[in-house]
Amino acid sequence: MSRLLIETSTPLCLLQDAGRFGVRHLGVTQGGALDWVSMSWANWLLGNSLDAAVVEVTLGGLTLIAQQECVLALAGADLGATLDGQPLAPWRSFAMGPDQRLQFTRPLSGARAYLAAPGGFDAPKVLGSCASVLREELGGLDGLGKPLAKGQQLGYSSQSQRVREMPGGLVPDLVANQPLDVVLGAQIGDFSGQSLFDAFNAPWTLDTRADRMGIRLLGPTLSYLGKPMISEGIPLGAIQVPPDGQPIVLLNDRQTIGGYPRLGALTPLALARLAQCLPGAVVRLSPVVQETACQEHRRFLERFAV
């Protein structure tokens, strides 16, 4: 077993995995890593299953001190990580010796970094997952959803399986300004024509009102012309439009049901990219039909089969 002492942390440093499934009918949120692509690569670099428990570091502020020899992997945002003061670039595995210090300082590129350990970090599975959801008191190191805290220890029990390097050309470009694909659906037919035009042509600015439940987009006011809705299930990535006309992209920790009309939902690949955007970033939305999005998603997953 190898352990890492947490010297500093923030409320945005969380143990995550792919999320909690099979319990949403009870009102339990999905949870899980916001940038699942980076989580998957971090695990892939160590030969883990792609959904093994990782640490999601948002913006920085995490400092870990190795207690024993460790092998870890880092993917996702460049949060100015250093190993004993020396810069440590993401998208690679690395070794740490006893008393070496890993520090995440500030976001240089992207917003969320993912740290993986051989076999995944040790944590109790609560309702099938260790995804941390504070408001539901589920997941995390303590099983009660709390973020990582100073003084706690992160550990892992497996030997490193098969340490690998990123395949050439497959490092995601987190700053690429590619439009975010939206699977058209839900109540999209009940928005005004102008709103549909605006939704897919206007630039949208990420508001500071953003957390793991949702990210508000600022831009033209969208108007829904349909009837008031009865609450219904909300899928991951749903773009809901409350009465003020400013859309909200609903993320992993969203409520399970809700009654605001929706344009459809971002694809998982678009969500992974959105998760790396900071408030103030400008994004564009691009319409895609379900079948095409599915094919693209399946093709993308082949990358991990390398």
Place this chain on the structure above:
Amino acid sequence: MKVRIEVVAIDCLMVRLFDAIDEANMPWMLAAGQRLRAGFGDALIDLVPSYTTLMVHYDLLRLTPGAARECIVRALKDLQPDAGGMGRCHEIPVWYDRSVGPELALLAQRSGESIEQVIDRHSGREYQVFALGFAPGFAFMGLVDEQLAAPRLDTPRKRVAAGSVGIAERQTAAYPAVSPGGWNLIGRTPSKLFDRQRDGYSLLQPGDRVRFVPVSHDEFISLGGDDTPLEGQE
């Protein structure tokens, strides 16, 4: 009842059965849920039922959108309402008191009745669980006596105590855990509504029947209730 299937995400389809909230929907909704679970089997990731809809979240690596649609159509062919009835019946003890239910007086004032009458009206009928949502184990129940219907608070409370029983419009619910909340609070239950040790986790499930039973302060405490007044918990 007419089955409509709508795209809502890359791997989710919405199955819409009704257009209005009605207690008569429930036997159909329960039957549809069972059929969909059986029909999708391991390819089902989550099934999220609500008042009039069931959202099917399936594994997109195992089913194409077309195959998922066909699976829904097949599963719901010749659907019959669940004859097995309406789920379990629960009696949920509630200590109705102004210290833990600050809107008791407001509801009494709105209906022009005494607090005792408000309590009688709330505890005097059987409610149906329409849907779970908002938080783990939070059950939306109805329909509340029209005399008690009241809009949500203009400004939601930042902190509502676990077990708080409230009313919003013609629905009632109990908060399983501490959370923000905008419902009109009228009392508190000592019952544990969501318990990760319990089989099925949530005390209440869609289709269940619930009757609230008024209990005294002593009974509330002996059942494990926490009588900390709401104001004292800020």
